Amino acid sequence: MNTILDHTAIEQKINRLAFEILENTFEEPVIFIGGICGNGFQMANALASIIQANSDQTIHVFEIIVNKEEPWKDPIELSIPDSDLKNAYILLVDDVLNSGKTMQYSLIKFLERATKSIKTVALVDRTHRRYPIKADFVGLSLSTTLKERVEVEFKDNNSRAYLV
Numbered sequence: 001m002n003t004i005l006d007h008t009a010i011e012q013k014i015n016r017l018a019f020e021i022l023e024n025t026f027e028e029p030v031i032f033i034g035g036i037c038g039n040g041f042q043m044a045n046a047l048a049s050i051i052q053a054n055s056d057q058t059i060h061v062f063e064i065i066v067n068k069e070e071p072w073k074d075p076i077e078l079s080i081p082d083s084d085l086k087n088a089y090i091l092l093v094d095d096v097l098n099s100g101k102t103m104q105y106s107l108i109k110f111l112e113r114a115t116k117s118i119k120t121v122a123l124v125d126r127t128h129r130r131y132p133i134k135a136d137f138v139g140l141s142l143s144t145t146l147k148e149r150v151e152v153e154f155k156d157n158n159s160r161a162y163l164v
Contacts, residue, residue: 004150005124005140005161013123013139014043018050020137021091021121028089030058034078036106037065039095042154043123047093060084064092064106071105082113090118091137095152096161097122100131107133124150124161 005013025031031051035044041063048061063079078085090110094103103120110118122135127143142150144163152161 002163003160004142004163005152007157007159010123010139010152010154010159010161014046015050017121017123017137017139018047019054021047021119022051022055024119024137025057025089026055028057030060030089031091032060032062032080032085032088033091033093034062034064034106034110036092036094036102037063037068039152039154040064040093043095043121044091044093047091047121064109066102066106068102071102076106076109078109085110085113085115087114087116089116091121092118093121095123095154096150097125097133097135097138098128098150100129100133104131104133123152126150 033044033048035041044061048059052059065077067074092106097103119136121137123139125135125138125141128146149164150161151164153159
């Protein structure tokens with residue numbers, strides 16, 4: 001296991017992502033930040049805290065519940081009513097963009113209704129994709145082999161991202 005981001009580096013990346021999002025959304029009075037269940041939701045909350053501390057925007061954080069192994073098998077659920085997202089500015093957040101499968105299927109859920117804009121956010125973006133999706137806001141872009149995987153652990157004062 002090779003550590004690619006230690007706790008401090010992860011905090012710096014999330015902080016930079018939050019300010020990059022702020023720079024690109026300052027004209028939006030309301031932002032919806034949807035985190036994919038697990039680490040994506042934790043990261044969405046971290047981003048929301050930084051954005052709220054540095055702007056007057058109204059931020060709504062919600063969780064996207066998706067079967068990560070077989071996202072087509074079970075319906076994708078949101079922790080807020082779907083109707084809240086009508087004509088909304090949405091950020092779709094996950095910790096790692098690997099094949100793109102989880103993010104692609106989550107995105108489909110938002111395309112079922114009229115939205116103002118949907119942007120994607122990833123802490124680590126691998127360059128190997130099986131699905132046609134890209135991250136608009138990226139903490140770290142990483143070239144890996146097809147057999148390698150990136151894992152992220154969010155822990156108090158001991159978060160890390162590593163290559164498996």
